[in-house]
Amino acid sequence: MERRNYRTNVWVDWCPGCGNFGILTGIYRALEELSLDPDRTVIVSGIGCSSKIPHFVYANGVHTLHGRAIPFATGIKLANPELTVIVHGGDGDLLGIGAGHFVALGRRNLDIVVILHNNGVYGLTKGQASPTLPLGVKTKSLVEPNIQNAFNPIMLALAAGYTFVARSYAFDTNHLKNIIKEAVLHKGAAFIDVLQPCVTFNDVYTADFYRKSVYKLEDDKAWDPYVRKPEEAQEKMLRAMEKALQQGEKIPIGRFYVNPFVSTFEERISQRLKAYPGLNPSNSVIEVQGEPVVNQKNFEKIFRDFIIETQTL
């Protein structure tokens, strides 16, 4: 099902100037350049402004519950591992209410891409502080400065076990598009932290702020985030963490850590269920013309441990 235009005719209802527009453009371009089949691609999202994105993309879309995009996506990907599955969610969604699932995906290293729309606030509910807004910062609609501290999404992704960890900026769509493409092609759990202004509620971390503060890791020719031999993994992760801690006036974007040597969840499953992923939950036979594949004869064979042949004396 080839397609060059991934737009739907649904009106995009984000605020003018919203960072989500940049991310949406990045997605369109990445899908185009990868020529992903809309019928074999699934965009899964949670709840919030950013999570409306599936409706704007001509590919299968599953707009789920607040915080739960990752487990929905997990079920989809495990049951049909041939699908390309991309998760979108905001910082409140993926890292607040859904943090447990975010960590679990890293542990599994399932081949899913997670794109974090990170703007520091809960936009759709009018600007409350999110888990990525630093302590003491007062954005427009906060009554008092933020009393909770932020945590670092890159550090969390690294600690959780994501094997592709990157950051981009919503309005650098070329950079973002390239990272999305690489994340899709990566085998394993991929995480992209996308810095994104919220024009309506975040008057601190604005487009101006980001224009001045972001810099590209790849501009440093010596920066090499790729684990090229399994034994390099720890050293590369330590360096990635060091970079991740830079959060002040200069914020690095680009690839922090890419490790292709960790087994994917699909590979781990295929160790147990030999035919997987070729034969999988979505394509295996369960009935023939309404008859179950288990009949009286093989039932007794399969479940012999639970059947006792009586022998009266």
Added chain:
Amino acid sequence: MPLTELNAILGGPQGSGIETSMMIIGRALARRGYGFLANREYFSNIVGRHSYIHLRVKSDEYPRSLTYPVDLLVAMDAETIFMHFEDVSNRGFIVCDNASLHKTLEEAPSIEDITRERIKKRCNELGLDCSVESILKYLAEKKKASLISLQYEKIIRELFDKYKIDPRQLSRYLSGIVFSAFAVLLALDEDSLRYALSLHFKERAQIVEQNMDLYRIVVREMGGYKGALILAPPRINQKKTMFVTGNDIVAIAKIVAGVRYQSYYPITPAADESVLLERYSFIEDENIGPLLVLQTEDEIAAITSAIGASLTGARSSTSTSGPGFDLMVEGLSWAGMNEAPVVITYYQRGGPSTGQPTRGSQSDLFNAIFAGHGEFARVVLSSGDHLEAFYDTILAFNLAEEFQVPVIHLLDKFLANSTATVSLPRLDEIKISRGAIVREAKEYKRFSLASLVSPRAFLGTRGVVMWYTGDEHDEYGHIVEDPENRIAMYSKRIKKMSLIKDRVPSEQKIGIYGDRNPDYMFVGWGSVKNTVLEAIDVLRGRGIRAKYLNIKMLWPFPEREFVEAAENVPADRMIVVEHSYGANIAKLIEMNTGISIEKSIVKFTGRPLTLKEVIEGFELIESGKEKKVVCRYGA
């Protein structure tokens, strides 16, 4: 006189192998053609607290319910004697450890203080000094009980000397004494024991031999008691029997139904089902699997990942108990909104909150039916016994897919943890029906309003693109808040309920048992069924005609079938039986039919209703002394 039935309790500290003893006894008896039913009672604890098996053996039918008093009490420790001495019948048998004899109530530290006080009070009433010895003396004198005290340690040492077993392993062989003593009293033959041991210990032939030797030592030690509780020859005449727990039979049924994705978060009493499913997740030669069994990070991920898998066309389910179900509710509502088929197997335990995590209940009826915001179609099924649970599990998947609704299969701990001999299910009666499926489409509308059930395409179907959303949506699955669309979509989802009511055959909604023109009608659902049916038989013997309505489809409520079945019975002759405080099915019936049932027999101690309690409860109601009887028997 040989017995046609035997009731017994085997008790000991949790972790001491009491369940192993039960499995050996049960399988040996099943091998010889007897019917067997056993319930396991235990604390939320790994080692040390009092656990026991309450069981019943019958020679003429598969036992349907458990009852007190028991003919035999086999005690691993003193605590078992303190907890169960009043369960023993006149002329009953007690097997205990010689070393327990001098123990006093104060020397059984794991007994809860409240229980200890109650036992102490009872001992005082009986003029006993709260020691095992005095209790046994009382049983021997007042109840003519036979006491068999064995030297457990000496017996095991004899075995250890022969096999040079490390003495620290002692506790692992206690289960051998228990099943051996049981086998001696029933005069079970060695071949049946060997058969059961071989099934249990599989390739570990030496353990089988050690246990057989242990049995022979116990035979010698018990001398003249061999055959003291001998059973009549079996008359059940089944060539084969299943020997399963409720968890087992549901897992087996899910394999037959073609489940391909099962998620779960560990919780009692549901987890065993998933663990068993994992054992059968791929059998290439038999076209079983691949079935993915995923232990998720929480129950929210369990339900949502199961829904995700279902969207790709895999038959999906999750298994849980009350606390887990509570976490799943938002996902349930999403499934309702998105017409996503998914099966939730819900084993009730004692709530609220953590409640009594290892005890049973039927107190979550309303939770299963009404949980979730908004209004949407769902199906709630219950099963009265193991075999019903088998067929209903398959029905649950069929209904979920045919009508594109979440289906909750509401079971309980009593069923989950009861081990029973069960007739083999008839596979030729089973149909797998997957509902309307779209394999290709020009312009696909996932939520087409052309029919109440919109034909379903799976995520990944070639040439088909679709959208799902928890928001109100148009036919394509895009967010739309238009009021007219809202009416059309909202109504479509709910109207599926009447479709379900029309299509599901009456016998799958309500099971009707007993007399057609009864003096009394019992009403219940789930695991009280067989206890009530047996009570009806007892009452018939007294000239009282009774009927039982086993409500199997709890939602949408089958009001037409209920009203028809209840036609010739006045409401004041109806009695609800339920493991709850509120006899909640009565409220559900009233809400749906206007029939108000005021009489009930309930139990919410977490222990199962027994035959004796239902009979006694009925007597209190019939005599007009009580309207609501609260049962409380069982340790």
